[in-house]
Every structure is written in structure tokens, then in C-alpha cells.
Amino acid sequence: MSSSSTTRHSPHRQARRGTTGAYRLVRTLPGSVDPPLLDAAQRAVVDHPGGPLLVLAGPGTGKTTTLVESVAARVAQGTDPARILVLTFSRKAAVELRDRMAARLGAVRGPQATTFHSFCYALVRAHQDADLFADPLRLLSGPEQDVTVRDLLAGQLDLEKQGHAHIRWPDELRACLTTRGFADEVRAVLARSRELGLGPDALADFARRTGRPDWSAAAEFLAEYLDVLDAQGVLDYAELVHRAVLLAERPEVSALLAGQYDLVFVDEYQDTDPAQVRLLHALAGNRGSTPGGGGGRNLIAFGDPDQSIYAFRGADVNGILDFPEVFRRADGGPAPVGVLTTSRRSGDRLLEATRLLTRRMPLTRLPSAKVRAHRELGAVREGG
Structure with a gap:
């Protein structure tokens, strides 16, 4: 194996020639990257003081960057990365989030970034009845x-x-x-x-x-x-989430999870189904509530209600539309809604064309001013 091919496919490894002339792989710690320049909308999300928050974020608005910077800010403030949970929907997205958080935090151990199904499997496996199931599900x-x-x-x-x-x-x-x-x-x-x-x-x-x-x-x-x-001794994916929800809603397990995580992030929230929303409520919706109030837990969800395309596999856009009411603040008020308003992927001409369509779309149950801001993106560059 040549050193050039090794370093090309393994960015955190280096191939060095030993005394015998053979190459050996040496793991090198990634260096931290400089923090990016955030706009005001992104900075408002990063500086969110606590409690639930829904962030409306369309394609190319810097959603992942904002999520990573929010994690980095919490770690810089003293939060243990092990007490931060990041949930997403695909293994590819989870790997990308882990890599970007590791690069941003440098040598600091990053938080857990995983898919809903991986999290559910770990939860069910941890509480699996050994008398009923000798082997892992x-x-x-x-x-x-x-x-x-x-x-x-x-x-x-x-x-x-x-x-x-x-x-x-x-x-x-x-x-x-x-x-x-x-x-x-x-x-x-x-x-x-x-x-x-x-x-x-x-x-x-x-x-x-x-x-x-x-x-x-x-x-x-x-x-x-x-x-x-x-x-x-097997489970399908829907049954896996269902059993994880039943576990998470048990008082003793809910208390255990509440004591395990201080902050939960969710990416692509518009793709959640009702069972996953119930799981999140068990994770981040119960502790610290006041009479007549909400859970008040630190839950930050990123999503785009105009991009919900997975209804065929159970995704329900009502999950994101109902977020402010389902995940209320500790004082009982609805969760605030933030908006990322700048597109870094599309030029002004393309955005002007999309506005011709979005202006004809009905407003959702979310605050109308926030929905309009979400659909009226500004461009950072001219052209198509």
C-alpha cells in the first residue's frame, strides 16, 4: 500500500516508513477547525438560552453548521459532550455530523450522534429481559x-x-x-x-x-x-421504535434518560413519525415541568415543513407543525421558533423563482411571520 493511497482514503491516518522499509499506519488526532462566521439568525440559535426551540431551516441555509456551532458553544460553556445527544435519520447524516463535530471540537470527545433507530436499538438492548431473550434481538x-x-x-x-x-x-x-x-x-x-x-x-x-x-x-x-x-427473537423497524417508546415512557426509564442527557438536538425534524415524537417527548418533554406548564427541557429541532416528502414511510408533517405546542417551555408557553434566513446554495435569481411558488402556498399552523421569513430567503451571491 502506498503512502499516497493511504492518506487519500484515511484523512486521520498517516503512512510512515518504518526501519524495515515497510509502511505502517499511525493515527493522528484531528486538529480543531476555526469557527465559521455566522449570520445574525444563526447566532441567535447558537445563543439560545435554554429550553425547547424549533429552527426552520431550508436547503442551503447553513443548518448543519448552526447545529455544530450550537454543540461547540455548549461544550465551551462546560457541558459534558457525553450529555449531548444528536439524532438524525440516516447513517450517512450521522457520520457527517460526528466528523464535523469532531473536527470543530478538536481533541475533545464529541457528543453522541446517531440515527433514531440506532438509539432505539441501544435502548431496547440495554433493557432486554435476559430470561426471555438469551441472544441480542x-x-x-x-x-x-x-x-x-x-x-x-x-x-x-x-x-x-x-x-x-x-x-x-x-x-x-x-x-x-x-x-x-x-x-x-x-x-x-x-x-x-x-x-x-x-x-x-x-x-x-x-x-x-x-x-x-x-x-x-x-x-x-x-x-x-x-x-x-x-x-x-427479531424486530422490524417500526416495532423497534414502538418498544423503545414504551420503555422510554416508563417512569424509571424516563428518569434515567432525563439524568443522562442535558441537551437533545434533532436534525430533519419534518421526517419524524408519531412514534419518534413520543420518544422525544419522553426524552426531553417531561422533566422540570410546572403545574400547567411544559417540560422545558433543552430540545433544539431543525426542520423544513415545506420539505416533508417521506409520508410513504410514516413521516407526519404535523410533528413539526405541532412542535411549539407539544414541547412547551417550563412556564407553559409555546416553544419559540427561529428561522435561518440566508441561502448559501442558491443565487438570487433562483430564489426569486422559488418565491413565485411559495407565495401561493398556504400558511401553516406555525407563526405566520416565521413561515414567511422561512420562504423569503436572502441570497449571499448573485446569479442563478
């Missing part, structure tokens, strides 16, 4: 879940032909049980049910109230599906 991949659902549906069809079926699907759906499309629909119902905190009994009650025999059958299928997963 395994996460079910998407293809594995698809196979499991299709096998269960096919098995039900076989039982029905033998006159032993215990799940009664409506006649108009019975011919679809073995199709991939129907299995996908069932998977979606299972996932959305768990994201909303619904178990088989609650889903069955809802089906009866709404007169939906297909949902009643889905409730029975959900019970069987969960039994199969438990027998195999």
Missing part, C-alpha cells in the same frame, strides 16, 4: 419482513382451504392474499399501526367503530405477526 431487514408477511398470508390461505382459518379476510381480498402488492399494503398497515402506538386490540376496536372488516382482519394478522417475531 436482531433487526429484520425490509426483504426479510416482506418474506415473513407473504409466508404468513400464504399459510392463512392454506388454512382457509382446509377449513381451519382463524383470520377472516373479506371475500373481495381473499384472492389477493398471495400477491406482492397486497403484502406491501399489509406491511404498511402494520408499520403505521405501531407508529401510532396501536396494538392488535386497539386496531380491532378502531376497525369495529369504523366498520372496516379489512382492518379487523389486519388486527388479527398483527397479533399473529408479532407472535412470530417474538418466537424468532
